[in-house]
Amino acid sequence: MKAEIIAVGTELLLGQIVNTNAQFLAQECAALGINVYFQTVVGDNEQRLMDSLKLAASRADVVICTGGLGPTQDDLTKDVLAAYAGCKLILHEPSMKAIEDLFASRGIHMVESNRRQALMLEGSTPLINDAGLAVGNAVTIQGTHFVLLPGPPKEMKPMFTNYAAKWLSALMNEPVPLYSKMLKFAGIGESTLEHQLLDLIQTQTNPTIAPYAKEGEVAIRLTTRAHTEEEGEALMAPTMQEIRGRVGEYLYAVQNVPLEAVIVHRLIETERTLSVAESCTGGLLSDLITGVSGSSQPFLGGIICYTNDVKHGLLGVPKDVLEGEGAPGAVSQETAMLLAEGLLRTLGSDIGISVTGVAGPNPSEGKPVGLVYVGLAQNGKETQVFTLQLSGSRGMIKLRAAKSALYQLWKQLKEN
Known part of the structure; x- marks a missing residue:
């Protein structure tokens, strides 16, 4: 039709x-x-x-x-x-x-x-x-x-x-019902995902493959016609296996749920707690997490450490790291690491994740718009810092930074 x-x-x-x-x-x-x-x-x-x-x-x-x-x-x-x-x-x-x-x-x-x-x-x-x-x-x-x-x-x-x-x-003269499965991905762009699966998309017959995208995550819907759900699952299984083999490291769910929901449920399952320190994202990361029902159980709280005084006063980042000649600055790997570690001391969570960067529209500390550092501290483990170079408007950079932080947290929870 x-x-x-x-x-x-x-x-x-x-x-x-x-x-x-x-x-x-x-x-x-x-x-x-x-x-x-x-x-x-x-x-x-x-x-x-x-x-x-x-x-x-x-x-x-x-x-x-x-x-x-x-x-x-x-x-x-x-x-x-x-x-x-x-x-x-x-x-x-x-x-x-x-x-x-x-x-x-x-x-x-x-x-x-x-x-x-x-x-x-x-x-x-x-x-x-x-x-x-x-x-x-x-x-x-x-x-x-x-x-x-x-x-x-x-x-x-x-x-x-x-x-x-x-x-x-x-209306479609198809007595056999449709069955669909939504595959959700994070940490991979729409064009890269499509490139990895292009031959499958171009030769799709049954099941059909329809890509979807929104800021910070992409999805694929598999759809087939089958008399029963079990038959539908069997028809989709070979394609599912092929997709997992190619891009499974980015696949966080096989249902239509946001990444933050998967993270919250995983934290609850493992009885671990989380806190966040946000500079350039201004509370957006906390908002995504607390938008999930049940997040009050694992999420202890967040600190919007927008100024250097708050970074120093509440989370213990030394002034000589934040300011002065030769200092790494507020937007740096060192600050991201110290903010994440400060959360473990200040809020007592099992995991602390920090975001600091330049959302724009102008450079800051001589650093380019879109440069973002994500810190991830865990009790008993070495703190990790991830460097991002994001593009887009101020709002887009903030959202992409928050989603990237969630992706790094999800990867750690999956590995653990």
């Missing part, structure tokens, strides 16, 4: 937001065996949206629209598709009740325009919005299958995954 993705919203054309929905949907369609041939962005204009729908219907079997399902007058997607289909919009009562209940619970008067979010095309299948108010739609019109999804990713993604994907799968 051929698909086209239409993103609706003038804000997309103006560059006010980035169209991440298309990337997600293209990847999900690939996992379903649907080939995305076209992607379109159209503003909140009735005639141009109608033209886009007609063009998409002429060249695709499936048309997936995101955006334009809200309560305002420029949310036109359902109205325009109803005009295209020659049908009327009707109220989806469960969605209307959810909207009314939400406003009542907040003690806020509901304006009439909010009813628009509960409208659906007559004869369509409603797609429930578990994270918002606007109901989605799935409908077949003159042989073309249309899926209407909300624009906000936090609403669009669960709606597609939980409802739209099942509706699309049922």
